[in-house]
Amino acid sequence: MSEAKRLHPAAIIFNLITTVRQFLFAIILGFITFRNESLFYFVLILAGLLVIFTVISVVIWYRFTYRIADDELRIEYGVFIRKKRYISKNRIQSIDLTSGVIHRLLNLTKVQIETAGTGTDAEASLSAVKLAEGEALRQELKSRGAEPLVDDDSTDDAAEQRSPSSTIRFKRLFIAGTTSGSIGVIMALAATAFSQVEQFIPERFYESTMQWIIGLSIIIIAVMTILVLLLLWLFGIAGTIIKYGKFTITRNEHELFITRGLLEQKQVTIPLKRIQAVGIQESIIRQPLGYVTVFAEIAGGSMDKGEDFSSILFPIMKRDEVDDFLATFLPDYAGLQQDLTPLPKRARKFYVLRATPPFLLLLVAVGIFIPSFTWIPLILLLAGGLGLGWLRHRDGGFQLEGMRLTIRYRMLSRNTIIMYHKRIQAFEKKQHKLQKLQNLATTSFSIVGTMGAGKHFTIKDLDVTQTDELSDWYSYRR
CATH class of the missing domain: 2.30.29 (PH-domain like)
Structure with a gap:
């Protein structure tokens, strides 16, 4: 060459x-x-x-x-x-x-x-x-130079043992599509596209179509809405299958090798030394079913991989299969801790308060413009705001194990992050006045992420003694 x-x-x-x-x-x-x-x-x-x-x-x-x-x-x-x-x-x-x-x-x-x-x-x-x-x-x-030639059939078996591989099954891929939650993204894209295409539709045709839709009965409109949502849901399944079809991960001596895609086939190499943290994500839909996504935070790299700043190590698997997967491909991250140190009970009110403002704004807006439907955002406020705040508090926690830290937090999805002391670039402790009154504090850990930028993981409203424990652990130098 x-x-x-x-x-x-x-x-x-x-x-x-x-x-x-x-x-x-x-x-x-x-x-x-x-x-x-x-x-x-x-x-x-x-x-x-x-x-x-x-x-x-x-x-x-x-x-x-x-x-x-x-x-x-x-x-x-x-x-x-x-x-x-x-x-x-x-x-x-x-x-x-x-x-x-x-x-x-x-x-x-x-x-x-x-x-x-x-x-x-x-x-x-x-x-x-x-x-x-x-x-x-x-x-x-x-290649890093010439390697010795060994003429032995046994080397093939040894190479196979050193290079374990795992492939996603179609059944799992279908479940990943049905539980991906991509219907919301597709609806947003469809609404944006329609808003742009609307100006190209003849005005007479547009007005007659809208009058026809308004003239339909509520039952017919409801059926049509369900059919549209079903179609968008099927598009979401197809998109997931096309994106992650033939997904295969293989571990070589110093790297992970991932191939995926039915239409656009990608072959991605992840050097082991660039992995800064490993995460397990449980979406609010998949968690009750016991399925998770395993991903890794990679140092450096570019946005060309198209994985939204993180690399998917496996798109979907059972929760109880994660430890075996990590033991095979990333043994340093195996031994997943399930029982973490929980957040103090007095922190729950802060989580509930943070989760309710969007639903309160929705309640006010509906009360002003459509007062007869105020009961809908009220139900969302009780089930969504209060429930989501309670879930975020219940799922938050951490665990120290030697030089390894495991933290867990929730936005909508529950995320469990495993990282080592040597990968953490910065530790931050913050307290606002209300937290000081309750003897609470917020901690943040930073690692190197995509494009060399920082990636931050935050646990809010820990007990001050717990934040001091984490601070002492981070500051320790051999």
Whole structure:
């Protein structure tokens, strides 16, 4: 791989798509502005811009080359200003392969290389190379020198034992989709899309449709609403299955290797030394069913992984399977503590007070504008506000075990976080006046997260003696 190579010609298409996406808002705005009288001229301008964008994409592709020489990945790019980027093998933290629909049709992949200093974007990205070449490139960049050759059939069995693997079953994947809670996100996206599409619907058609809906009986409207919600729920299940289909996690000597996706196939590498904490999340829907999601907080990296600042180690499993999973893939984090030191009872009122304001605002708004339906937010206030506050207080707690700290807290989902003393970057203790009167305090632990930014975990309203215990534990140095 010492000779300079260009990306696959399909990279021209991806460059063109990226360029058009950057100007998409301006294109939509121009269409809305000139759609009536000057639509013909707008189309001509748009066609001219498309030709220019295509030429630019071809030039960018032609001027981009990459090669491996002297234990470095060397990339040269730039149209008018020639840029050279050298990335040493020793600095590379992870190499991820992503194959979208177009990639898979052409047997291509996208290679993303991340280092310890990676920011919002990957350190280097090869948008389109042959799949075999991408895998060979990853293998070459991961190598740290020649390894002794051993001609022994027993090495295969030994390698298999050193590289345990786990794959999600379709039944579990279906349960993950049905309990994902993504229907709310889909409804928000659908409402946003409808608000934008509404202006393109003919006014006469829109008014007649709304009059028809208003003229329907309450029963028919209720049935239609249920059908729409059912359809959105099915979309949520399909989205989860497409995203996490064929999910497989494998542990190698120094890293975890994850593959997932039916349409867009991703291969993600997580170096073990970059794992700052391991978490177990139990959503308010999955917790009664006994299912959890296992995730990890990774230091550095970029937002290109698309996992919302955390990496999913396994999308769904039974709660009693977590310890075996951790013992197999992350043995340092095994031995999950279930009985944690609880929060003091006198802290419960603070949790209830924090949970009720959104429901009180809803109650006031409904009381002013729709007073006949005031009973709905009132029920939500009692069941939601008071119940959620009680749950947050009941689930909060911590446990110290040598140099390992386990904390548990709840927003909507219950989260259990396991971290080691050496990974914690900062400890903070806070008290407001009401907490001082009740002899309570709030603690916060900070670790290094995605893009090198801090990730904070907070336990509110601990007894002051408990916060002092945590402070002494954190401040201790051998």
